[in-house]
Amino acid sequence: MSEDRKEERFESEHKPEHRERLADHVVFIGNKPFMNYVTGVVMQFTTQGADEVVVKARGRFASRAIDVVEVARKRFLEGQIDLAQNGIEIGSEEFQNKEGRNIRVSFIEIKLIRKT
């Protein structure tokens, strides 16, 4: 069997439906163009049929995550999605950087749900 075939088989065996569903419907905010992320959220609800989408960000991208959520729910999917009840989480993780200094990085997770 060629390497390619082996990898194909590996993937199909190790990427069962349930894992895909878990990993799906998360939009992680970074420094790509803003509208990429808005489109990402909108597509999850429209073409991907998600009932729930979680927008996640770390550090300074938290502000951007909020902007993405607001543009998605107030402009593109107005009346169709909403913030989940108790659906906003913040927190932080502390770790050591290369110089051995303790660094704290905050995160935010915002859960959007399809309106019923």
Next chain:
Amino acid sequence: MSEDRKEERFESEHKPEHRERLADHVVFIGNKPFMNYVTGVVMQFTTQGADEVVVKARGRFASRAIDVVEVARKRFLEGQIDLAQNGIEIGSEEFQNKEGRNIRVSFIEIKLIRKT
């Protein structure tokens, strides 16, 4: 107008002194040194005797608000304060700038409570 100028103008127009004083136990995050805000939160709980403090921010300062909350509750007041249940709110306001363009500014409000 740069993003900074926009936010500065927005702040000076929408954050009059008297409003700040009326809303007790509110810490509004801007671009002063980071520790000013952490100290602000800590002092509300310690010397001001607050049982509840709300940290508010607009636009890009939302990330900073989360950082302030995390440093206050994980380092300075560890074990003494916590996030309120369902205590995080996000939203946005749309308004017209001088050029007549519609601008949307997001906000975040994070409620901290004294642990009992």
